[in-house]
Amino acid sequence: MSNSSRVALPYSAPLPRVSPEHIGGGRDEKYEVVVVGAGPAGFMLELLLARHGLSDQSLxxxxxxxxxxxxxxxxxxxxxxxxVLKTMGLVxxxxxDGCQLWEMAIWKPSQDQFIERFSITENITGPARYQRAVTIxxxxxxxxxxxxxxxxSQRGIQRNSKLVNVSIDELGDPDFPVVATVETDGIPRTVRTKFLVGADGAHSTVRKCIGVHLNGExxxxxxxxxxxxxxxNFPDIRRFGRIHSHKGTIMVIPREQTVNGDYLTRLYVQMPVQELPEADSRPVSQNGTDSTRKSRxxxxxLEDIFQQVSKIFEPYHIKAKVEGVIDxxxxxxxxxxxxxxxxxxxxxGMNRIFLTGDSCHTHSPKAGQGMNISMMDAHNLSWKLAYTVQGLSLDPAEIGGSNTLLDTYEFERYKIAQQLIDFDKEYSSAFSKRVRVGEEKDAEATLKQDLELYEESISFASGCGVEYPESNIVNRAFPDTHGDPIHGTNFFHGILRPGRRLLNVKVRRFADGFDRDLQDGESK
Structure with a gap:
């Protein structure tokens, strides 16, 4: 009789390897996948790959x-x-512990040069398992x-480790062609890998080493x-909202409770325009190296920020509960x-080095997209890398040297990144408009337009309306060729369309009558 327990573990067991680990010998460390950076994108990628069966010897x-x-x-x-986090059992x-954003409050400039409430609306993001964003x-x-x-993983994240250089060297070892020079606790080492992922942020060393540039302004x-x-005494401090005044704009983000029972608040504060001498009034460079801008x-x-906060919040007062205590x-x-x-x-033609998250797209933080888009980059790439490492995707030799599954990562996520940039430009531009004295009526009309823009953008901003274009793994003709009886174009609200997520709906399990949400994944 077996002594092993038949009770399910409180966490998902790693998937079994379909193919054996192929690490190889030699003097250099070798791994099947190396992830550089343990922010939201890198951490999620590491976790998902480990769940897909890549051990410490492989990852x-x-x-x-x-x-x-x-x-x-x-x-x-x-x-x-x-x-997605719910399907991983982590939500x-x-x-x-997080703070759900139930309502959105908008404040406008008043004619007495203070501020007054413009509107309070429900902050519903559309048809989803969780209909409100959470701050934490x-x-x-x-x-x-x-x-x-x-x-x-027994090792977890290997910290105090600096990437010095990365390159592709197929002659040295064609099975592990990516070479990374790393310093851990100041000690140099050489690491070889089949695939390397740069998740090391906006100043990515990986991106710089491989000669990829960030383009924008x-x-x-x-x-x-x-x-x-x-x-x-500001009445909407626990509501997600925006304050537009003659002195500038503030975004209010209610946050989670602290260990002391207090509640955190995050403020995004528009600073006053800094006047420059005429000789220093140079245009901002696109590569982000303008020394005048850095100096400014x-x-x-911190004192400057709080002074601006006080001016924008007038006639209400606001300060740190404990003087000098700022998280x-x-x-x-x-x-x-x-x-x-x-x-x-x-x-x-085999994809060997990948960029994810802030290493390949940067934008303003006010739209609430950075961590989300980055983690979804990792979610997209994780299963494709796992399939390739374990030999479940097509052999490149059979299709002319390319790997069509790994090709879909850039094909799908580049489009999303560009949509993010376009969305952020429009959102940030509307958010940053300064209101002059006497323009209160114009500001009110602008706020109405901004609310319409916010509602129109919910599909993309929530992540639920993201759509991947037709590719080797997305067949748009599939429903029509199989006699799909449901037709329409309202994909965000449930019309099936390849390349989109399946809408969350309530379903009842026939076996025992249990009601559940479709997006919850497997339920016990």
């Missing part, structure tokens, strides 16, 4: 930081991202990933960001850039 993830993020950084999860803690610290999300990864507008426990950014202090703050400039390519191939 390595390195990160420069000594530990995961503790505060600040990204803070919003959209409905589609929550659906419950996020929903329990990136550090908590990384902690959830880290704890789950411990079930699949920046708006000469600086914004401060602060996370703190607020002491205020460095001159903005996190930073200054950024609005810019939208996308890499000219997301992959690098070897001489045989």
């Amino acid at each position: 390595l993830c390195i990160d420069l930081k000594p530990s995961r993020v503790r505060c600040g950084q990204a803070d919003g999860l959209q409905p589609r991202t929550l659906e 419950d803690t996020i929903l329990q 610290s990136q550090g908590i999300i990384e902690q959830i990933f880290e704890e789950d990864l411990s079930h699949y 920046s708006i000469d507008d600086f914004w401060g960001v602060i996370d703190f426990v607020a002491d205020t 950014k460095s001159q903005i202090t 996190w703050w930073t200054v950024y400039q609005i810019g939208q850039r996308v890499a000219d390519r997301f992959t690098i191939k070897d001489s045989k």
Whole structure:
């Protein structure tokens, strides 16, 4: 009689390997996949690949930081991202500890040069398993990933590890052609791999090493960001919202509860226009290296941000509950850039190096998309890499040297990145308009247009309306050729269309009458 338990584990067991691990010998470390960077994209990719059956001998993830993020950084999860995390069994803690954005409050400038409430609307994002976005610290999300990864990897993330260089060397070892030079705790080492993924952020070393460029532009507008426990008489501090005043604009993001029982608030604060001497009034360069702009950014202090906050919030007061206690703050400039390519191939046409997340697309943080798009990049790439590593996709030798499954990563995600950039340009432009005294009526009309834009963008912003174009794995003719009786174009609300997610609906399990949501994945 077996002594093994027949009770299901509280976590998903890793999938069995279809093909044996092929690591090989030699003096260099060798892995099937190496992930550089353990932010949201890299962490999720590492976790998903480990769940797909890649062991510590096969999979390595390195990160420069000594530990995961503790505060600040990204803070919003959209409905589609929550659906994906639900299928991974990781969403419950996020929903329990995070802050759901139930309503959106808009404030406008008043004729007495203060502010007044313009509207309060429900913040519903459309037909989804979770109809509202959730705000929660990136550090908590990384902690959830880290704890789950411990079930699949004894090593976890290899930290204090700096990528120095990466290149393709097919002559040295054709089976492991990607060569990475790494310094861990200051000790250099050489790592060879079949595939390498750059998830190392906007200043990606991987991207620079492979000669890929970010193309785009920046708006000469600086914004401060602060996370703190607020002491205020502003009535909508716990509502997601926007404040438009004569002095500038603020976005209010309610956040999760702290260990002390207080609630965090994040503010995105439009800073005053900084006047420059005529000699320094140069146009902003597209490559982001303009020294004047960097100098101006460095001159903005936390005190400057709070002074601007006080001016915009008038006649209401707002300050940190405990003087001098701020969880996190930073200054950024609005810019939208996308890499000219997301992959690098070897001489045989095989994709070997990939870019994900901020390493291949950057934008303003106010649209609540950065962490979500990055994690969905990883979700898209993970199963395609796993299939290729385990020999479940077509052999490149059979199709002229290319791998059609890995090709679909750039084909699908590049389009989404470009849509993100276009969406962010429109959203940020509307958000950043400054209102002069006497333009209150014009501002009110603009706010109505902005609300219409917000409603129109829900499909993309929520992630639920993302659509992949026809490709080797998306056959648009499929429903018609199989006699699909349902016709229409309202794909966001449920009309089936290849390349889109399946709509969440309530279904009843015939075996026992259990009602469940379709997006919940397997239920016990």
